[in-house]
Amino acid sequence: MHPxxxxxxxxxxLRGWHGDTEIDPGPPKQQALLSLLLLRSGHxxxxxxxxxxxxxxxxxxxxLTVVYRHVGALRRLLEPxxxxxxxxxxxxxxxxxxxxxxxxxxxxxxxxxxxxxxGAAEKGRPDTAAELxxxxxARWRGxxxxxxxxxxxxxxxxxxxxxxxxxxIKTAAExxxxxxxxxxxxxxxxxxxxxxxxxxxxxxxxxxxxxLAGTGHQAEALRVYQSVRTALADELGLDxxxxxxxxxxxxxxxxxxxxxxxxxxxxxxMTRPAQLPAGLSVFAGRHHELDRLRELSDGPAPATLVTIGxxxxxxxxxxxxxxxxxxxxxxxxxxxxxxxxxxxxDGVLTSAGALRVLLEALGTPPGGVPSGLDARxxxxxxxxxxxxxxxxxxxxxxxxxxxxxxxxxxxxxxxxTSRHQLYDLAVSHGATAVSLDPLPAGEATALLSRRIxxxxxxxxxxxxxxxxxxxxxxxLTLAMVSARAAMNPGFTLSAIAAELRRDRDGPxxxxxxxxxxxxxxxxxxxxxxxxxxxxxxxxxxxxxALHPGPDCSRTTAEVLAGTxxxxxxRSLTELxxxxxxxxxxxxxxxxxxxxxxxxAALARSAPDTGPARSRALDHYLHSAHAALSLLYGDRAxxxxxxxxxxxxxxxxxxxxxxxxxxxxxLQVLLAVVERPGDGDTGRQRWQLAVLLDPxxxxxxxxxxxxxxxxxxxxxxxxxxxxxxxxxxxxALGFAEGRSDRYPxxxxxxxxxxxxxxxxxxxxxxxxxxxxxxxxxNRRGEHHRALDHYRVAAELYLxxxxxxxxxxxxxxxGWTYILLGDYAKALDxxxxxxxxxxxxxxxxxxxxxxxxLGYAQHHLGAYDEARESFGNALRIYREVYDRYLEADxxxxxxxxxQAAGHPAAASAAWQxxxxxxxxxxxxxxxxLRTKLTTLDRSL
Numbered sequence: 001m002h003p004x005x006x007x008x009x010x011x012x013x014l015r016g017w018h019g020d021t022e023i024d025p026g027p028p029k030q031q032a033l034l035s036l037l038l039l040r041s042g043h044x045x046x047x048x049x050x051x052x053x054x055x056x057x058x059x060x061x062x063x064l065t066v067v068y069r070h071v072g073a074l075r076r077l078l079e080p081x082x083x084x085x086x087x088x089x090x091x092x093x094x095x096x097x098x099x100x101x102x103x104x105x106x107x108x109x110x111x112x113x114x115x116x117x118x119g120a121a122e123k124g125r126p127d128t129a130a131e132l133x134x135x136x137x138a139r140w141r142g143x144x145x146x147x148x149x150x151x152x153x154x155x156x157x158x159x160x161x162x163x164x165x166x167x168x169i170k171t172a173a174e175x176x177x178x179x180x181x182x183x184x185x186x187x188x189x190x191x192x193x194x195x196x197x198x199x200x201x202x203x204x205x206x207x208x209x210x211x212l213a214g215t216g217h218q219a220e221a222l223r224v225y226q227s228v229r230t231a232l233a234d235e236l237g238l239d240x241x242x243x244x245x246x247x248x249x250x251x252x253x254x255x256x257x258x259x260x261x262x263x264x265x266x267x268x269x270m271t272r273p274a275q276l277p278a279g280l281s282v283f284a285g286r287h288h289e290l291d292r293l294r295e296l297s298d299g300p301a302p303a304t305l306v307t308i309g310x311x312x313x314x315x316x317x318x319x320x321x322x323x324x325x326x327x328x329x330x331x332x333x334x335x336x337x338x339x340x341x342x343x344x345x346d347g348v349l350t351s352a353g354a355l356r357v358l359l360e361a362l363g364t365p366p367g368g369v370p371s372g373l374d375a376r377x378x379x380x381x382x383x384x385x386x387x388x389x390x391x392x393x394x395x396x397x398x399x400x401x402x403x404x405x406x407x408x409x410x411x412x413x414x415x416x417t418s419r420h421q422l423y424d425l426a427v428s429h430g431a432t433a434v435s436l437d438p439l440p441a442g443e444a445t446a447l448l449s450r451r452i453x454x455x456x457x458x459x460x461x462x463x464x465x466x467x468x469x470x471x472x473x474x475x476l477t478l479a480m481v482s483a484r485a486a487m488n489p490g491f492t493l494s495a496i497a498a499e500l501r502r503d504r505d506g507p508x509x510x511x512x513x514x515x516x517x518x519x520x521x522x523x524x525x526x527x528x529x530x531x532x533x534x535x536x537x538x539x540x541x542x543x544x545a546l547h548p549g550p551d552c553s554r555t556t557a558e559v560l561a562g563t564x565x566x567x568x569x570r571s572l573t574e575l576x577x578x579x580x581x582x583x584x585x586x587x588x589x590x591x592x593x594x595x596x597x598x599x600a601a602l603a604r605s606a607p608d609t610g611p612a613r614s615r616a617l618d619h620y621l622h623s624a625h626a627a628l629s630l631l632y633g634d635r636a637x638x639x640x641x642x643x644x645x646x647x648x649x650x651x652x653x654x655x656x657x658x659x660x661x662x663x664x665x666l667q668v669l670l671a672v673v674e675r676p677g678d679g680d681t682g683r684q685r686w687q688l689a690v691l692l693d694p695x696x697x698x699x700x701x702x703x704x705x706x707x708x709x710x711x712x713x714x715x716x717x718x719x720x721x722x723x724x725x726x727x728x729x730x731a732l733g734f735a736e737g738r739s740d741r742y743p744x745x746x747x748x749x750x751x752x753x754x755x756x757x758x759x760x761x762x763x764x765x766x767x768x769x770x771x772x773x774x775x776x777n778r779r780g781e782h783h784r785a786l787d788h789y790r791v792a793a794e795l796y797l798x799x800x801x802x803x804x805x806x807x808x809x810x811x812x813g814w815t816y817i818l819l820g821d822y823a824k825a826l827d828x829x830x831x832x833x834x835x836x837x838x839x840x841x842x843x844x845x846x847x848x849x850x851x852l853g854y855a856q857h858h859l860g861a862y863d864e865a866r867e868s869f870g871n872a873l874r875i876y877r878e879v880y881d882r883y884l885e886a887d888x889x890x891x892x893x894x895x896x897q898a899a900g901h902p903a904a905a906s907a908a909w910q911x912x913x914x915x916x917x918x919x920x921x922x923x924x925x926x927l928r929t930k931l932t933t934l935d936r937s938l
Contacts, residue, residue, distance in 0.1 A: 012141025156400025173207035241382035285443025310436030342397030399424035451482035545599025549668030551590035622649030655880030682715030726755035806835035
């Protein structure tokens with residue numbers, strides 16, 4: 001007897017059935033895994049993507065075990081008859097992950113109906129297309145993943161499928177004007193619902209207006225326009241875009257312009273970018289792919305979205321640039337180019353960061369770039385409405401990385417390169433995919449000939465053919481070997497091939513460079529480029545490879561090399577021309593990860609490696625100390641040793657200058673802590689980690705905070721330094737508490753107290769007790785917090801530390817606020833202000849003003865509270881503490897709301913939200929909810 005078939009539905013809450021019997025899909029994590037596999041049905045889902053969906057950036061140590069357990073449970077769910085160790089027919093392992101060969105019926109049917117609708121529209125039957133789309137949309141019972149935890153639901157894999165629904169609704173709205181009244185009414189209701197959830201989507205709102213006017217609701221259509229115009233002005237500071245304005249004109253003049261999809265409108269002046277990199281003069285081959293791309297651009301309906309994919313080094317970017325130059329004249333409004341760094345080992349350029357760069361390239365002043373991702377995406381689409389711009393997006397991580405960067409204008413072309421296959425762009429946005437394989441032998445030989453001269457390959461055709469094969473027919477490796485051959489015209493190709501062959505057959509094989517490889521596979525190819533460098537450039541290349549971060553400034557390069565600026569510039573130029581380093585931004589220099597590994601291996605045996613590393617570590621440590629002292633006051637629990645000669649630590653003109661440097665170098669500073677070099681004692685690394693602690697805490701980077709403090713504690717343990725261990729135990733304990741890992745926090749903080757007590761550091765003890773009290777307040781243990789504050793106050797009193805006692809007054813005052821004893825809070829906060837002011841501690845004084853204001857707010861003394869918050873804001877802006885400025889603005893909004901001034905409350909909260917979004921701080925979520933609730937009540 002065969003088991004009854006199993007079916008699933010994902011467009012809404014996940015549901016499944018064996019025949020007519022509904023099944024239990026299991027706990028939330030298992031449901032999330034099953035949903036992910038269903039959304040990727042028929043395709044392998046890598047383990048790293050599964051871990052990212054289920055846990056985000058910080059999966060627990062047991063994550064893989066949990067995944068394996070859920071996979072086993074899903075196999076039993078799919079096939080109850082499966083033996084304990086039997087092989088599943090439907091859920092199989094492969095390609096580094098899992099593949100489910102069962103589709104969700106509702107999603108499959110939805111996509112089939114959308115495809116049928118597209119076919120009907122192509123045949124000139126828009127009424128049929130509209131009816132098919134309403135049937136497709138009827139399959140939806142809510143957003144994908146409904147019922148899953150919010151942190152899982154927010155993953156782009158779910159948002160991408162949700163976006164298919166929104167696209168279908170917009171398309172249905174375009175066709176509904178020619179459909180019957182029943183279909184038009186059903187589409188109108190769908191568009192109304194979608195427009196409510198996407199108030200700033202101008203394309204959607206424009207379609208709603210036209211559909212309302214076409215069904216006799218002109219007054220409502222005009223109200224929609226006014227509402228959207230107001231929202232755009234209030235939230236983005238923008239006027240309606242061309243699409244919305246065109247819809248408005250059609251609503252006002254229904255007789256002169258028939259209902260239709262929004263059309264073009266006059267465009268505002270915009271900077272005309274011309275950002276395409278130079279085309280490769282020695283480009284050769286790719287005839288088949290260029291023919292395919294020519295078809296896409298020359299056809300009756302030119303493509304608007306093209307993806308170019310393939311393995312690393314296969315020439316995706318080169319082909320994209322070459323094609324873009326050939327068709328650039330068809331896009332008179334300009335060309336944009338951006339490297340998204342999707343696979344860079346030290347961090348991706350986020351969608352929000354990419355939009356900032358693109359918007360500024362289109363002429364938006366830096367201060368005019370909105371803070372949120374959705375707002376930036378909306379502005380980008382508005383700027384490109386009715387324009388013809390070519391956009392080349394290089395090295396995308398996945399479809400979700402690119403989606404916010406797509407223009408809405410039909411006259412634009414977006415070309416995306418990625419080593420991943422971008423399924424979602426093809427499924428939901430109709431992208432045409434062009435995949436690259438290694439070059440055919442003939443084209444690879446032609447590329448070699450173009451680079452080194454046809455005469456040499458004609459004289460030694462067999463050696464040329466062997467070089468091509470030894471290079472794996474990859475453009476990247478061929479270019480590296482060709483550079484060596486071109487610079488040394490006296491070398492025979494036979495000699496070059498023989499050396500490549502020896503390397504391939506030796507302990508460092510070369511042939512593995514054709515994919516995700518071991519570091520040593522490319523050694524022989526890198527040798528060809530390295531050996532022709534001048535001694536100065538070769539030395540700089542080795543030293544730059546020691547740099548731990550994604551890139552470094554010219555100043556840091558000078559520190560590493562210990563050479564003056566003019567000599568350094570010559571060496572940097574030589575390395576750039578040899579393609580051994582890159583310049584991702586003006587004055588910043590990076591290196592491909594394989595080249596970095598190669599250079600680091602060379603540096604290990606060089607005599608100047610140790611001094612160069614010491615100079616760089618001291619440069620970052622002392623510069624960070626100067627910057628963070630300006631931002632948060634000098635709260636370091638240690639004195640820095642003098643910087644070594646040549647470290648050249650930076651000085652800063654003020655807090656804003658210091659904050660800009662920290663923002664630019666933060667990823668580098670984190671990498672310095674986490675990546676010890678050969679011979680590194682760990683002293684500078686643990687000190688840098690402790691210095692960074694307040695910044696990471698204030699800006700909400702709690703995962704990074706915990707990560708680097710763990711590395712710092714390891715360094716302190718290896719040093720055997722009790723003071724270092726006490727400082728890092730304290731920092732790690734606080735970071736664990738920030739992550740709500742309280743048992744671990746208690747263990748580390750208790751150990752820190754014991755160590756500070758053992759070495760007689762009363763200030764260290766006091767600071768640790770304050771952190772214990774802070775975490776006690778987070779747990780609601782306010783009386784326990786007060787006990788620790790009393791201990792801290794006594795310790796500060798015994799050593800005469802005024803600022804410490806003032807901080808305890810303020811923090812105890814805040815605790816009394818949490819307890820509801822506002823009179824005692826006032827008694828604590830007022831002396832805190834006086835003591836901090838007397839000591840010249842601006843940060844402490846601002847914090848005490850904020851606490852005083854919050855106590856006054858709870859006592860109903862709203863005027864006094866406003867004054868206190870105003871004092872706090874003035875100081876926070878002076879010292880450039882943006883997070884606490886946002887925190888005080890949030891408190892001010894609370895006071896304005898309580899005082900019956902909702903408009904003022906909204907203004908304060910919006911200012912705070914702008915700052916928090918700019919910092920990507922987790923607190924933004926709760927504040928956005930408060931604003932939404934307030935707006936609904938107005």
